[in-house]
Amino acid sequence: MNIIEGGVTAPKGFMASGTACGIKKDKKKDLALIASEGTAAASGVFTTNTVKGHSLQVTLEHIKNGYAQAIVINSGNANACVGEQGYKDALEMASLTAQLLHCEPEDVLVGSTGVIGTQLNMANVRSGIRDAAATLSTDGGHSAEEAIMTTDLMAKEIAVELEIQGESVRIGGMAKGSGMLHPNMATLIGIISTDINISRGLLDKALKDTVKHTFNRVSVDGDTSVCDMVIILANGEADNAGIVKEDAEYEKFVSALALVCTSLSRMIAKDGEGATKLIEVTLEGAANEEDAYKGVSAIAKSPLVKTAIYGEDANWGRIITAAGYSGADFDPNLIDIFIGDLMVCRNGAAVEFDEEKAKKILKANEVKIKVNLKRGNFSDRIWTCDFSCDYVKINGSYRS
Amino acid sequence: MNIIEGGVTAPKGFMASGTACGIKKDKKKDLALIASEGTAAASGVFTTNTVKGHSLQVTLEHIKNGYAQAIVINSGNANACVGEQGYKDALEMASLTAQLLHCEPEDVLVGSTGVIGTQLNMANVRSGIRDAAATLSTDGGHSAEEAIMTTDLMAKEIAVELEIQGESVRIGGMAKGSGMLHPNMATLIGIISTDINISRGLLDKALKDTVKHTFNRVSVDGDTSVCDMVIILANGEADNAGIVKEDAEYEKFVSALALVCTSLSRMIAKDGEGATKLIEVTLEGAANEEDAYKGVSAIAKSPLVKTAIYGEDANWGRIITAAGYSGADFDPNLIDIFIGDLMVCRNGAAVEFDEEKAKKILKANEVKIKVNLKRGNFSDRIWTCDFSCDYVKINGSYRS
Numbered sequence: 139m140n141i142i143e144g145g146v147t148a149p150k151g152f153m154a155s156g157t158a159c160g161i162k163k164d165k166k167k168d169l170a171l172i173a174s175e176g177t178a179a180a181s182g183v184f185t186t187n188t189v190k191g192h193s194l195q196v197t198l199e200h201i202k203n204g205y206a207q208a209i210v211i212n213s214g215n216a217n218a219c220v221g222e223q224g225y226k227d228a229l230e231m232a233s234l235t236a237q238l239l240h241c242e243p244e245d246v247l248v249g250s251t252g253v254i255g256t257q258l259n260m261a262n263v264r265s266g267i268r269d270a271a272a273t274l275s276t277d278g279g280h281s282a283e284e285a286i287m288t289t290d291l292m293a294k295e296i297a298v299e300l301e302i303q304g305e306s307v308r309i310g311g312m313a314k315g316s317g318m319l320h321p322n323m324a325t326l327i328g329i330i331s332t333d334i335n336i337s338r339g340l341l342d343k344a345l346k347d348t349v350k351h352t353f354n355r356v357s358v359d360g361d362t363s364v365c366d367m368v369i370i371l372a373n374g375e376a377d378n379a380g381i382v383k384e385d386a387e388y389e390k391f392v393s394a395l396a397l398v399c400t401s402l403s404r405m406i407a408k409d410g411e412g413a414t415k416l417i418e419v420t421l422e423g424a425a426n427e428e429d430a431y432k433g434v435s436a437i438a439k440s441p442l443v444k445t446a447i448y449g450e451d452a453n454w455g456r457i458i459t460a461a462g463y464s465g466a467d468f469d470p471n472l473i474d475i476f477i478g479d480l481m482v483c484r485n486g487a488a489v490e491f492d493e494e495k496a497k498k499i500l501k502a503n504e505v506k507i508k509v510n511l512k513r514g515n516f517s518d519r520i521w522t523c524d525f526s527c528d529y530v531k532i533n534g535s536y537r538s
Numbered sequence: 539m540n541i542i543e544g545g546v547t548a549p550k551g552f553m554a555s556g557t558a559c560g561i562k563k564d565k566k567k568d569l570a571l572i573a574s575e576g577t578a579a580a581s582g583v584f585t586t587n588t589v590k591g592h593s594l595q596v597t598l599e600h601i602k603n604g605y606a607q608a609i610v611i612n613s614g615n616a617n618a619c620v621g622e623q624g625y626k627d628a629l630e631m632a633s634l635t636a637q638l639l640h641c642e643p644e645d646v647l648v649g650s651t652g653v654i655g656t657q658l659n660m661a662n663v664r665s666g667i668r669d670a671a672a673t674l675s676t677d678g679g680h681s682a683e684e685a686i687m688t689t690d691l692m693a694k695e696i697a698v699e700l701e702i703q704g705e706s707v708r709i710g711g712m713a714k715g716s717g718m719l720h721p722n723m724a725t726l727i728g729i730i731s732t733d734i735n736i737s738r739g740l741l742d743k744a745l746k747d748t749v750k751h752t753f754n755r756v757s758v759d760g761d762t763s764v765c766d767m768v769i770i771l772a773n774g775e776a777d778n779a780g781i782v783k784e785d786a787e788y789e790k791f792v793s794a795l796a797l798v799c800t801s802l803s804r805m806i807a808k809d810g811e812g813a814t815k816l817i818e819v820t821l822e823g824a825a826n827e828e829d830a831y832k833g834v835s836a837i838a839k840s841p842l843v844k845t846a847i848y849g850e851d852a853n854w855g856r857i858i859t860a861a862g863y864s865g866a867d868f869d870p871n872l873i874d875i876f877i878g879d880l881m882v883c884r885n886g887a888a889v890e891f892d893e894e895k896a897k898k899i900l901k902a903n904e905v906k907i908k909v910n911l912k913r914g915n916f917s918d919r920i921w922t923c924d925f926s927c928d929y930v931k932i933n934g935s936y937r938s
Contacts, residue, residue, distance in 0.1 A: 189858055254854075254856075461589070526930055
């Protein structure tokens, strides 16, 4: 498997574009279009928030039959909580795109991300869609990525090439999201394209299994937004015979998909609003899967843990505290805690450690925290980031 | 009922003192002693964290019989997660105090608050306890309060006087806590003293019922610490005949206790680390008690809501988002949201509102957020604070 250039337009038969139509201030790109030459098998994972954005509601309808051809996404406005007009606007985004691409409106998925509670300026959106359709290109992946970014500082793209059933197959991915992020799903839009031939059912299974341990294990601030989606389109333009059962070739595909989703997830955590460090929190030795998640999630979410890491302070008391209130079952007299490879707490009590070594570990761009409850055999892992003043600054004036 | 001076030493038969014994840097007071002349009925509410500080463990043992005479508290060191020695040190704090006050070690409760994972310097603690016992006085309430503060900027004290069964009765209270705060219990120590004559059972009921809606409804950062306790001592030095049933006089006492606990709780939220504003979040119209709490808690805990209020930005999209992921059951098309008395969302959709009026409401020191789910008749309320850069600064270098 090789990592290659091109993002979502790396796989055969995909085109994309990104354009600025005036939804965002200062002429930044705000409308993205990703299209397959023909209809593609499609699957998605969506926010668990009770409140759902209007564009996401349209996508939920349109993806039901398991096929799609294009995805149109605007940034700068979430198209959420604006009443009936929001749903109508999302439908119009799909129908206008369909008309320009000569496909069915039901084959167009719609995404929106940005401020909640403000109606879309549809005159801008229409001109953006027309412009995006006219400029679709097989190397437009990066441009589309730019057009879905909001407070993101880094573009988040990756593509891989691998051999499946003796033929070259490609998977491309792009994502946005840096605040309002917590499992399950976040202010996150992730688009995966692939030219593999695979049954709809297996595509769906592969995506859902992979998202669980990748996109659903990213936390920036514990907030789950109303617009989040990860979508995969598989257009079958590659020459592989077709994956129709869970064999070794299927597993190869899943591994490659996991690499794509893991890379994008880590990029999201690293680019968390105001983040200076990527933090990987691993919890081992839980009694069951649920406890593993509860424990790792409480630690990754704790503002006190995140500010301590920002301050490069080996304040493990906050880690044990978060584990303690997580609801996970464990004996406080058995828990071990490591910062990087440095043990800082053994059997629930402080161990002497080299503060200089701790400082060095905490000065790095990536910090690993590991907790072992010694209660069972279940583990989990979350990527998050530290909490800085810049997070506060960014989020204190987001609408302005 | 009148609000009076004196804090925990306002009621008859209580003495207190605060002293500096070198646990904290820069000679700040770090050891507090509160003592009743005779044995008092005692009750407490304690952290729900699985991990419990060593001093708290001793207090849990000593309060079991329902009586106590004194409380000794150090700040600057949580006496938590240091192994067996921590428990022994807490026992010694109790026995030394008992020896000096001529009471039983089991009648002394122990509290510690500060950094986790560092052993107490017992030489300092011993000299502090001796000094505190020697300086106990009937106007020492404020000094004791100063000695339990950590990152607190404001002293948190109140006392009230009321008539019960035709006699004057007093209740005094003091508290500390400004970070690592979330229901249930926080880095919170609250001490309530009263001279009322009341049965142990009713004292216990009154405290537990009151804490539920006061101290347990304060959230600063969503973290629940390992050392939190609210303790009440009732020494019966007042001349009231004695409260032995839940009659009108009992209700009068409960109302006064609620005022004391509410005042201290609001002071804690207002003095949250880095806080510039007190935020009162109320949720109405929930289907049941649990949903009311889930909803109000998610909103009060959301870093995105708290940074928006810090930035004086009426970004209600974050409020509806938090309600949406809280797990509370509601119809997104019915929810109403108010900032102060200004409606910003009706039936799940934006309403036009006067941004200038919103700015004015958000500029105040106290901001009210109200959400109505219109799903049932249950409501709940939490006090929290905004999230500022100073929170990050304070918590990035707490151990240093």
